[in-house]
Amino acid sequence: MSYEIRLHDLSKIYPDGTVALGGVSFICPRSACTTLVGPSGSGKTTILKIISGLLDASGGTVSFDDRVMTHLPPEKRNIGMVFQSYALFPNMTVLENVEFGLLVRKVSAADRRRRALEALESVQIAPLAQRRIRQLSGGQQQRVALARAIVFQPDILLLDEPLSALDAKIRQELRGELAASLRQFKITAVYVTHDQEEAMALGDQVVVMDHGKIMQIGTPFEVYARPANEFVARFIGTANLYDVEIQRSANAHFHIRLGFSEVSVAEDTFRQRWPGVAGGSAQLMCRPQDVSIAELSNAHARIRISSLLFLGDRIRITGETENGKTMRFEAHNTTKISVGDVVPIRLDLDCIHIIPVAD
Amino acid sequence: MHSPRDGQGVAAAAAGVAHPALGVATPAAKTRRPISLWLVFCALSSLLLLFMIIAPLIVCLWGSFTTLKVMGAGSERGAGWEQVTTSRDEEKAESQSAAASVDLGVFAKGARNIAGSVTTFWYQYVWEVYGGTLHLSLMLAVISICICIVLGVLGGYALVRYTFFGKNLIEEMILLPLSLPGIAVAVALIETYGVLRGSWVIILFGHLLYTLPFMMQSVTNTLRSFDFVTLEQAASSMGAGPWQRLRYILLPNLKHAIIVGSLLVFAISLGEFNASFLLNTPFNQTFPAALYDSYTNDSFQVSSAATCIFMFIVIPALMAMQLIGGKEMRDIGGA
Numbered sequence: 001m002s003y004e005i006r007l008h009d010l011s012k013i014y015p016d017g018t019v020a021l022g023g024v025s026f027i028c029p030r031s032a033c034t035t036l037v038g039p040s041g042s043g044k045t046t047i048l049k050i051i052s053g054l055l056d057a058s059g060g061t062v063s064f065d066d067r068v069m070t071h072l073p074p075e076k077r078n079i080g081m082v083f084q085s086y087a088l089f090p091n092m093t094v095l096e097n098v099e100f101g102l103l104v105r106k107v108s109a110a111d112r113r114r115r116a117l118e119a120l121e122s123v124q125i126a127p128l129a130q131r132r133i134r135q136l137s138g139g140q141q142q143r144v145a146l147a148r149a150i151v152f153q154p155d156i157l158l159l160d161e162p163l164s165a166l167d168a169k170i171r172q173e174l175r176g177e178l179a180a181s182l183r184q185f186k187i188t189a190v191y192v193t194h195d196q197e198e199a200m201a202l203g204d205q206v207v208v209m210d211h212g213k214i215m216q217i218g219t220p221f222e223v224y225a226r227p228a229n230e231f232v233a234r235f236i237g238t239a240n241l242y243d244v245e246i247q248r249s250a251n252a253h254f255h256i257r258l259g260f261s262e263v264s265v266a267e268d269t270f271r272q273r274w275p276g277v278a279g280g281s282a283q284l285m286c287r288p289q290d291v292s293i294a295e296l297s298n299a300h301a302r303i304r305i306s307s308l309l310f311l312g313d314r315i316r317i318t319g320e321t322e323n324g325k326t327m328r329f330e331a332h333n334t335t336k337i338s339v340g341d342v343v344p345i346r347l348d349l350d351c352i353h354i355i356p357v358a359d
Numbered sequence: 360m361h362s363p364r365d366g367q368g369v370a371a372a373a374a375g376v377a378h379p380a381l382g383v384a385t386p387a388a389k390t391r392r393p394i395s396l397w398l399v400f401c402a403l404s405s406l407l408l409l410f411m412i413i414a415p416l417i418v419c420l421w422g423s424f425t426t427l428k429v430m431g432a433g434s435e436r437g438a439g440w441e442q443v444t445t446s447r448d449e450e451k452a453e454s455q456s457a458a459a460s461v462d463l464g465v466f467a468k469g470a471r472n473i474a475g476s477v478t479t480f481w482y483q484y485v486w487e488v489y490g491g492t493l494h495l496s497l498m499l500a501v502i503s504i505c506i507c508i509v510l511g512v513l514g515g516y517a518l519v520r521y522t523f524f525g526k527n528l529i530e531e532m533i534l535l536p537l538s539l540p541g542i543a544v545a546v547a548l549i550e551t552y553g554v555l556r557g558s559w560v561i562i563l564f565g566h567l568l569y570t571l572p573f574m575m576q577s578v579t580n581t582l583r584s585f586d587f588v589t590l591e592q593a594a595s596s597m598g599a600g601p602w603q604r605l606r607y608i609l610l611p612n613l614k615h616a617i618i619v620g621s622l623l624v625f626a627i628s629l630g631e632f633n634a635s636f637l638l639n640t641p642f643n644q645t646f647p648a649a650l651y652d653s654y655t656n657d658s659f660q661v662s663s664a665a666t667c668i669f670m671f672i673v674i675p676a677l678m679a680m681q682l683i684g685g686k687e688m689r690d691i692g693g694a
Binding site: 052053054073074075078079080081083085087088089090091092100101103104105148149152158 | 589596603612
């Protein structure tokens with residue numbers, strides 16, 4: 001059985017007046033993974049702890065479908081939780097750790113063992129069942145923590161930065177596995193991370209947070225390609241952001257003045273893509289991969305290259321526009337350029353995004 | 360040219376000369392690191408330390424098993440001896456003690472007539488005369504352990520887990536008795552709980568004041584060494600209520616701390632003298648206080664035997680403590 005999590009007007013204010021969460025409402029859809037992403041102090045872990053019951057909200061309600069959970073202690077919520085530090089019990093073996101959730105539910109010994117081994121099987125570490133916790137690597141501990149959280153078939157799975165304690169390489173490997181596992185479990189999951197790549201890779205829905213407020217809720221594609229505001233644009237991926245003036249011209253086009261260049265978009269297209277933008281001041285966002293070195297004849301601007309970063313498959317280029325704005329873009333690793341060169345570039349107009357200026 | 364290497368070379372040469380028995384040096388032995396002066400100093404000071412601690416114990420052990428004949432005249436100058444020498448005549452003394460009372464002490468019981476060189480007479484005597492005090496001391500130690508476990512675990516948990524007003528003050532207050540002279544603590548206790556003066560309960564109070572800090576320290580150290588708050592949160596997220604968390608998570612992880620703390624409490628309670636000496640009465644005498652009595656009233660042999668009995672009880676406890684402490688380091692430290 002899996003539920004949707006409904007959060008209504010959740011707030012958390014500490015006695016010293018710190019506002020950790022300022023009135024947050026959203027729904028984590030059934031059997032899907034919602035990732036909460038934001039810088040530290042954004043309130044993402046606070047939300048997770050309130051959902052789990054480890055922390056009391058100062059206001060608002062938490063419900064799983066129609067069941068209001070706000071004041072239930074964690075042990076009465078039937079949740080599975082994976083902690084950042086894994087929090088495996090050092091006094092127990094791997095198997096005993098996984099059995100624990102069943103033990104406290106008074107499942108018979110034989111059943112416990114069978115189900116625990118199944119859970120360990122599903123995260124591919126059944127051979128380690130008899131090990132002590134201190135004999136496990138970080139990656140193995142993470143798997144035990146996951147097995148332990150799902151073995152009693154919780155209604156909700158909560159994950160608090162489960163990969164952040166691992167080395168970069170193992171983190172990448174496990175990210176893929178974790179994504180597969182979450183789909184396989186078909187469980188409503190809430191996943192907290194500060195890593196925007198992880199948030200997009202694992203989330204069916206991404207909630208971007210800052211300073212206890214929601215900045216944007218959307219699919220990974222939406223938050224990446226159509227950020228709602230400057231914060232999201234800068235936090236998710238790398239973005240070039242420019243203040244622009246937008247003007248509607250007589251020939252049914254919108255002219256976007258960048259200061260170092262000007263691009264125009266057909267009115268129909270513009271209205272369809274950015275219905276909220278009327279004209280006047282706004283911000284234009286283009287991702288590094290939306291900018292390419294072009295022929296001089298159809299270039300949008302000329303960039304003086306100030307630094308090059310070789311990333312293996314591609315080169316990350318940082319340059320300056322004619323009016324001194326920074327632009328970051330990418331080129332294939334065979335591109336012959338060097339610092340100081342002036343190259344013509346072109347923006348991919350299908351990929352640029354206009355962000356209305358905040359009031 | 361006195362580089363450290365030269366120094367080592369000299370030391371190696373010296374070692375070589377000092378141990379001609381090692382004789383035929385294989386090529387492997389030649390490349391082995393030479394024994395440094397530093398090591399020699401360490402070994403010497405360790406030996407000295409060992410000697411300082413062990414020598415008195417050996418003397419006690421020797422004294423507790425030997426007869427007066429082996430000990431010689433020197434032992435007959437104890438306070439207890441004078442009681443008998445007043446009678447001048449051995450035979451007379453013996454008949455007197457048999458007729459009158461045990462007041463005449465160990466010599467009246469025929470201690471001087473024991474044949475041979477080895478005897479368990481002193482132990483029998485100690486058992487007979489001071490057995491009751493040993494019983495009281497053991498009882499106090501066991502009760503102290505029980506109370507310390509409950510107070511130490513609950514109090515230690517509260518102190519580590521929660522922040523509350525006056526927390527630091529409480530922590531200091533718990534440690535305070537350790538820095539006060541036993542006399543001060545005893546006088547304060549007598550002034551405050553005068554009603555209990557005749558009972559062993561007041562001695563127990565004194566022992567608790569001196570033992571609780573150690574149990575507390577043992578428990579809080581362990582609690583601070585791992586993130587038990589998160590472990591508890593994990594357990595509760597998995598459905599464990601407060602009692603299940605206590606039973607399956609907190610107590611198992613505190614097991615070693617409690618055992619080590621208990622042994623420490625045992626050793627301290629059993630050996631506590633300063634406060635007990637003032638708090639005890641002739642009817643409620645603890646073993647260390649009785650030891651003092653035996654030093655002042657009985658012969659060297661009797662006090663030796665009493666000391667040895669004390670050691671036979673305490674040393675195994677200390678060894679167990681070390682063994683378990685080491686195991687704890689291996690078990691929890693790596694996790």
